[in-house]
Amino acid sequence: MILPDGYSDIPAGKIAAIVAHLEMTARPPHRNDPPGAWIMRKVDAAPLDWYRDLYRRVGEEWLWFSRARMTDAELAAIIHAPGIEIYALVVGGRDEGLLELDFRHPGQCELVYFGVTAGLIGTGAARFLMNRALERAWSGDVRRVWVHTCTFDHPSAVAFYQRSSFIPFRRQIEVADDPRLDGTLSRDAAKHVPIIE
Template sequence: MVSRVKRFFLEIKDFSKTVDLNLPENFKIILDDKNNFHLNKFFYKQIGVDHYWRDRLLWSDSEWVKYVTNKNLETHVLKKGEELVGYYEQEYHTVSNEVELINLGVLREFRGLKLGSILVNHAIASASRKNPERMWVHTCSLDHKHALQNYKSKGFETFKEEEIDFVA
């Protein structure tokens, strides 16, 4: 079955706002050390199943290793104690001096706690330390119902919209 999906491309250029993370008690966000591609693969599959993330499902282990060990890629992991909660991946593009927020999500059992908002705030703060021209992300109508508004509430502005065919 083919359906139409709306895709939104958003950017933020003003990093001057101070971001308060307001992490709940026992929660922490850590920068992954790139030693285990299985972590990225786990989050991609577990979070993505609800939002039709499929592009990487066919990747071989060597493709995952190459992706995760990219020197410009960062994976930030949200944990409650030692329990995995969510993550985001961002890549610094040196030539264009911009940061791309590639994937961001929270595991199903932790949704509804505003943790996605905390991850977006953390991603913006992390990106701002690189002093980029902009940070950008794309989201679509298949992503979490609050994703688009979450980005906009943090200062992201739409710079492109499109509709694409999606085969379920």
């Protein structure tokens, strides 16, 4: 459905975001790593408690909620599936960034989740993680790498992805129940997105 021009009401208890889909269809030029003591490690058969903790610490401020609403069985079925790869950005021995790659569709790689914890934003850690993400994404028989972000995310997310050589190709509106109203996320999360009950 295409929304008409002008304003469209969103019911109380819901959130609405504009989602931008971005892609690249060729390996981008190499970008130098910023200075910093980061490493990326692959997490095979990611423990669910570990994944949920890092997902929350990275994404709660940006209203990442879909995985938080899943049962253990639903979450395990996705993150342990063949073709899914989970990585952590490690800083000082602690996992502070999340990268999830999906290779399940032949010739494609989706950056399903990408982000660093709040204290690392602006330090170069995200650039380091993106450099590793693109190295891995383009390491096989891949013709397309894509990602999506939305207006709940960090205000610099789209520009960051474009600097990384992603090109916008689609825009959508996503409407969902506000995860702060059912206890999925803290009511204090994402103060840049008002709660309307």
